[in-house]
Amino acid sequence: MLEQSQERLKLIYLMGAGHIGSTVIDVVLGTHPRIESMGELWKLPQAWLKGSPRSCACGASVHDCAFWTQVRKVWAELAGDDDVARHVVLTQCFEASRAGWARLLGARATGGDFAEYVRRNTALYRAIQQVGGKPFVVESSLSPRRAFVLARSPGIDLHLIHLVRDGRGVIWSHRNPAKRGARTSFEPKSTFHTTKYWVTANLQSALVFSQLRAERRLRLRYEDFATEPHAFLARLGAWIGEDLSGLLSAERTTAEAAPVRHTPGGNRVRLEKQIRVRADFGWIEHLPERERRLFWLLAGWLARGYGYGREPSAAASPGSS
Ligand SMILES: [Zn+2]
Numbered sequence: 001m002l003e004q005s006q007e008r009l010k011l012i013y014l015m016g017a018g019h020i021g022s023t024v025i026d027v028v029l030g031t032h033p034r035i036e037s038m039g040e041l042w043k044l045p046q047a048w049l050k051g052s053p054r055s056c057a058c059g060a061s062v063h064d065c066a067f068w069t070q071v072r073k074v075w076a077e078l079a080g081d082d083d084v085a086r087h088v089v090l091t092q093c094f095e096a097s098r099a100g101w102a103r104l105l106g107a108r109a110t111g112g113d114f115a116e117y118v119r120r121n122t123a124l125y126r127a128i129q130q131v132g133g134k135p136f137v138v139e140s141s142l143s144p145r146r147a148f149v150l151a152r153s154p155g156i157d158l159h160l161i162h163l164v165r166d167g168r169g170v171i172w173s174h175r176n177p178a179k180r181g182a183r184t185s186f187e188p189k190s191t192f193h194t195t196k197y198w199v200t201a202n203l204q205s206a207l208v209f210s211q212l213r214a215e216r217r218l219r220l221r222y223e224d225f226a227t228e229p230h231a232f233l234a235r236l237g238a239w240i241g242e243d244l245s246g247l248l249s250a251e252r253t254t255a256e257a258a259p260v261r262h263t264p265g266g267n268r269v270r271l272e273k274q275i276r277v278r279a280d281f282g283w284i285e286h287l288p289e290r291e292r293r294l295f296w297l298l299a300g301w302l303a304r305g306y307g308y309g310r311e312p313s314a315a316a317s318p319g320s321s
Pocket of ligand 1: 059
């Protein structure tokens with residue numbers, strides 16, 4: 001049995017601000033026969049607890065899906081009980097808000113609650129690995145606090161990706177009128193609000209990133225995935241020691257006969273059977289100059305560190321591929 005073997009669970013974790021293409025990358029990686037795509041896994045215990053009709057990417061609800069029914073059974077065996085409510089309380093304590101940092105960095109990080117959370121959380125990943133039978137799990141929960149917990153979980157072999165995207169692209173993604181029309185839940189955000197969020201999320205991510213050994217972390221850019229996805233995957237594959245070269249066709253689509261996914265959370269991309277990698281550089285054309293100026297004034301110092309310039313560079317423009 002896997003839980004008795006010496007092999008630690010290999011987890012590829014995508015961390016960063018939202019609206020950075022992480023769900024697409026997660027789904028593409030999940031078409032590899034040795035990688036299980038989990039999307040925003042942090043949403044799962046909440047769905048278990050509330051009995052909410054959250055849909056799994058396989059088409060069933062999380063409650064009816066055979067994969068998750070089996071995972072819950074194995075999780076309860078490994079964790080020692082089926083106390084989902086306790087798991088959700090611990091998740092909220094350490095991950096749900098910025099207040100979690102005080103608990104993570106303070107005395108409680110080494111105390112009983114933290115140790116219990118690590119044990120229950122590791123059991124969840126173990127159960128997923130045992131039921132799915134794949135050595136790698138990829139997750140795009142994005143939260144740096146969750147990454148901090150995972151980095152301190154002895155049973156998990158964490159491969160941490162800090163995924164960054166030009167903040168102006170993130171701002172545009174939060175305002176895009178096309179999305180406003182397509183999603184009832186979509187709420188446009190102001191440039192100031194998104195810039196503050198972008199800086200905070202990236203600084204928190206950088207903190208966790210800096211604490212990992214160099215071979216366990218990788219910083220990647222959305223723009224490189226969007227313009228040169230094959231090169232992006234080659235780099236990622238070399239890092240994790242798996243051949244990812246066949247995951248996308250020359251037309252940048254995933255295979256039609258991709259394995260069934262059981263992603264419990266993430267944007268709508270996870271529900272699509274076959275996906276195509278698209279390059280979204282709409283901000284270059286549509287984001288007003290005053291918004292760009294505000295972003296650069298507040299966050300240019302950080303954006304520059306990730307290789308972005310005040311003006312859109314050739315490397316990050318749609319015509320460069
Ligand atoms: Zn399912």
